[in-house]
Amino acid sequence: MRFLQREHDTLEALLPGLDKALGAFTLSELEQRGGPGIAALREAGGSGLLVPAEHGGLGASARDAVRVTRAIATRSPSVAVAATMHNFSVASLVTLAATSTGFEWLLLDAVARDKRMMSSAFAEGRTGQGVLTPTMSARRAEGGWLVSGSKKPCSLSASMDLITASVALHHEDGTTGLGIAVIPAEAPGISVRPFWNSPVLAGAESDEVVLADVLVPDELVVKPVLDPETNLDDLNTTGLIWFNLLVSAVYLGVASALVARLLDSGRGDAATRVDLVSDLESAAFALDRVAWGVDTGSVGNDALADALTARYSLQRTSRRVVGTAVELLGGMAFVSSPDVALLAASVHALAFHPPGRLSTVDAMERYHGGAPLRVD
Template sequence: MQDKIAITDGIWPNVDHLLAPEVVAQLAAQAAEADREGRMSETGLALLREHKWPGLAVPTKFGGLGANLLECCAVQRKLGGADPGLSIACTMHLGSVGVWNEHYVKQPDMTWVFMEAVAKRSLIVASAVAEPSLGGSVNRSTLRARRVEGGWEVTGRKGPLSFAASADLITLQFQSEPDGETPSKVLVALVPRSLPGISSERSWNTMGMRGSGSDTLVLEHCMIPDPMVVFQGEPGAAADGDLVAGIVWFCLVITSSYLGLAETALGVTRETLGRSRIAHLDAARAELPSFQAIVGQHAAALLTLESACAGLARAMDAKQDPQGLLAAALGLKQHAIRVVPEALGAFAEACGGIAYARSSTLERLWRDAQAIRFHPPTPVPVAQYLGRRALGMAAALDLDEAAPGLRERGGA
């Protein structure tokens, strides 16, 4: 559903001043090559740096573009429609920078230094949270740290990590080893990518989102000084305000990226159905009610997502409590996991075998759309959390099949 399509008018603000149409067109021109090569478009990333995109969510007083969450989501839709892989990587950057802004509004502190550096120097922030052995949890880590004088020594791997090779800063989540007196803690540090002991390993070779640069971060006896640690918390807990705000931000910007992908897919579908004719009916597929109904059914589902995503972003911008919006944001992401791939599949099926060709834009977008299932918090812990909340039970965004921790905490 491109901007020129009337059914989306009024849902999203015009953000051409934040990401110009000509820049979007240049990004789109690089996407197919990035997919073929399985690498992030360096040209695309350079364009974003040149046009100050890294400072999108940074207030203007700190040198940024001053976009609110609604505008950030609208920009992500444009990116997702142009280069889905690059867009997904950019979502991880926004997830960090957006939370810094949310934190600073509530608690003015030195966070402004990070934001100013990102905006004025067009720095890219990678978010090293995801791990394959956490069951989709976002508040634990298998990356262990050993306490040393003045900081933490970390050895291990983090992946998949978008911007692993090209980030300037890394929001690194790890977990301390427990000792006899102190329990294990989840720690988050903001570290420069150039810190000794940090390297990357090219490992990203997937069906879709091949241009996201989601390789593996390698840490070998990496010393993280105490001043770089910006958060400490209990593993599995989800009550921290910054963590909750971060999850809400992520759910909205990631959904926006996939809505942009769907927008482009619908544009390709419209063009294909308009020129693909059914010979014995002497009509284009787009002229036939059966094909119109297929597209309309999935357009309706996508419009529901568009409206809900924009509405939640407006609620966050109105400074509603993120804790009160958490379930809705998770529900939105959960809904998108079903709606977007189904829409892409239906569009491709309506277009016929031509959509299955490797040369087809729809084929590439269909592959990219499948990745929506794998962004943490993933469907299983989210469904468990929402189910427990709906039943009035204690809930945390953490797989807990026997629920001993939930029983201990009690309450809803």
């Protein structure tokens, strides 16, 4: 089987025409600010990938979602990042809907049938700030909450129809709790400011989204109860598993795009080229194992540890593989087109997504000693 054939076949089966649509543009066109990739994703029905079929979506499995994400990333890292932020938000909403009789199914219907895109305004992964620490706060108002704050970077900031956000809820008795809010992007008080100044991943629309006293009805705010041992609830745990699974697939795809170019060029020796493919496919097998667990209902604390293990291993593998691939492709490939530099630079962004490896090493060590995995 040709390298990446399985991934591109899965993409074509679930989102027919998207691979061809993205392939009609150069990488530079797709990666630039305001590029055509996110519109192509929406047009192909990408917003409904993880929405259950009974609500108009495709009901894709986690294993297929990983393959689709990897394939998209070989065409455009920016589009794959944007799709990941949307898809993990949808997956969290599906999880919430499974144990609720509230608004969730109506939103999922709209996401799939009306091709609406959801941005994620959860943690930014800033130094000294917990991955679950909200960047927004809310105070009580008649019929709901007034939400204020900002999220930067926030992918899909130019294309979002809905925003999912973690919010610090300031109750009238002086206590503070955690809330998960779903906010229509057209609500009064929402604005977008320029933020992303790097040419790398510029097509993901990762600018700053600002909320100023945005009224969110009570029915669009969920109040999770966190386990004191893990600092997580089922919703946060599932969301983190999906996020780490899909964001890993993005950068696996980016590294794969460079190795595919190396295979096509025939540069270097066969042994090294096969070694690079083997390294990436081994990482893919690890993600597939985590995805299989999600598909069979394994979304607890151990599954989150597995997802983080697979991701952090991929971070090291991808940097090493990309370094070798760039060297073997040679200087002329590097200077004659921006593609090699864009892909090589993009791979390093995996380390910047929360929760970062260095922020979890102590928790992971305690986990391997028998304690529950705690994410702060």
